[in-house]
Amino acid sequence: VRTKLSPANLLILGGGVLMFVGSFLAFYTFDDPVLGEFEVSAWDRALPLGVFGIATVAVLCGVLMAVQVGLKAFSDIDMPSRLLGFTWDQLHLALGTQAALLMVAFLLRDKRPLSFGIGFWAMFVGAMALLVGAIMRHLAAGRGPRAI
Amino acid sequence: MDPVPETSTPTCIPRTIPAPIPNARPKGGLKSPQTERVHGTLFIGTIRGGAVDGNKSPTPAELTILIAGGAAVIASFLDFAGGMSTWGSYVFPIAPLLPLYGAVMAIEIGLSTFAGRRMPRRVLGFTWEQIHLLLGLFAGAMAIGWLFTDLSRKSIGFWLEVAAGIALAVGAVRLQRERHTGAIG
Numbered sequence: 001v002r003t004k005l006s007p008a009n010l011l012i013l014g015g016g017v018l019m020f021v022g023s024f025l026a027f028y029t030f031d032d033p034v035l036g037e038f039e040v041s042a043w044d045r046a047l048p049l050g051v052f053g054i055a056t057v058a059v060l061c062g063v064l065m066a067v068q069v070g071l072k073a074f075s076d077i078d079m080p081s082r083l084l085g086f087t088w089d090q091l092h093l094a095l096g097t098q099a100a101l102l103m104v105a106f107l108l109r110d111k112r113p114l115s116f117g118i119g120f121w122a123m124f125v126g127a128m129a130l131l132v133g134a135i136m137r138h139l140a141a142g143r144g145p146r147a148i
Numbered sequence: 149m150d151p152v153p154e155t156s157t158p159t160c161i162p163r164t165i166p167a168p169i170p171n172a173r174p175k176g177g178l179k180s181p182q183t184e185r186v187h188g189t190l191f192i193g194t195i196r197g198g199a200v201d202g203n204k205s206p207t208p209a210e211l212t213i214l215i216a217g218g219a220a221v222i223a224s225f226l227d228f229a230g231g232m233s234t235w236g237s238y239v240f241p242i243a244p245l246l247p248l249y250g251a252v253m254a255i256e257i258g259l260s261t262f263a264g265r266r267m268p269r270r271v272l273g274f275t276w277e278q279i280h281l282l283l284g285l286f287a288g289a290m291a292i293g294w295l296f297t298d299l300s301r302k303s304i305g306f307w308l309e310v311a312a313g314i315a316l317a318v319g320a321v322r323l324q325r326e327r328h329t330g331a332i333g
Contacts, residue, residue, distance in 0.1 A: 048298050050242065084281065085332075090273065093272075094274075106242060
């Protein structure tokens with residue numbers, strides 16, 4: 001069992017965990033003058049804004065990446081060198097990019113009169129960590145420098 | 149008066165065999181990146197059947213991607229939900245991601261199939277087959293994700309986007325089989 005994680009894998013593992021935990025915290029908050037403050041997580045379907053379902057894709061990307069890194073580092077499971085024809089570095093880059101793109105899209109989306117909650121920011125930071133970790137892995141593998 | 153050339157003596161005319169074909173592109177479908185590295189040069193210069201002047205008829209998977217990509221782009225301007233298109237407030241720029249993926253896939257297929265353009269073999273270390281698979285699967289995942297959202301008043305644009313996203317995923321998977329990438333099945 002290998003337990004020493006590279007900085008890239010640490011970022012991915014941390015980012016994935018942060019995204020998963022953040023998805024259960026407040027994604028949007030709203031301070032209603034009558035009803036008081038309420039909040040929705042990425043798993044709630046209380047708002048007609050398309051959070052659940054789409055933010056879920058970002059969370060799944062992060063969880064997949066973190067699980068792969070965790071299993072590789074802390075278990076004896078023999079992983080195939082490729083999945084669907086992709087190397088793991090390629091998959092991390094693709095999943096990290098998708099997660100980051102979705103979270104940036106949520107950041108830019110018009111959400112008035114709602115506000116971002118702590119869960120959104122945790123997911124956003126987690127997604128950025130996933131992307132940076134994936135790029136670092138890609139560069140370290142020696143396949144990316146010229147391409148990127 | 150010039151002497152008549154002797155016709156009985158065979159002459160050697162140098163020719164390149166096979167003759168170079170303009171705009172020919174390698175047949176997609178190398179088994180794996182390892183195979184590609186070792187045997188890739190063997191396939192250079194071969195083309196798919198039916199190619200004339202760099203154009204060829206699209207395969208079923210390519211046709212699926214072309215139609216689904218086009219439909220996704222067109223649907224993005226129709227009513228998505230609540231009287232807004234994907235480019236409207238509250239869903240932009242999340243909802244346009246799916247038609248954007250479809251557009252990239254369809255444009256690549258269109259350029260390489262109909263325009264005979266030679267696309268770069270790899271982009272950021274990914275082959276075009278891999279890019280199609282990734283974009284197709286992400287489009288499919290987002291289409292299914294949209295299905296479970298609680299957007300109010302889902303309209304024709306929404307359902308077209310969902311259908312197109314799933315079709316893009318199916319087309320991308322079929323493309324792997326058609327081109328024998330070995331990624332699936």
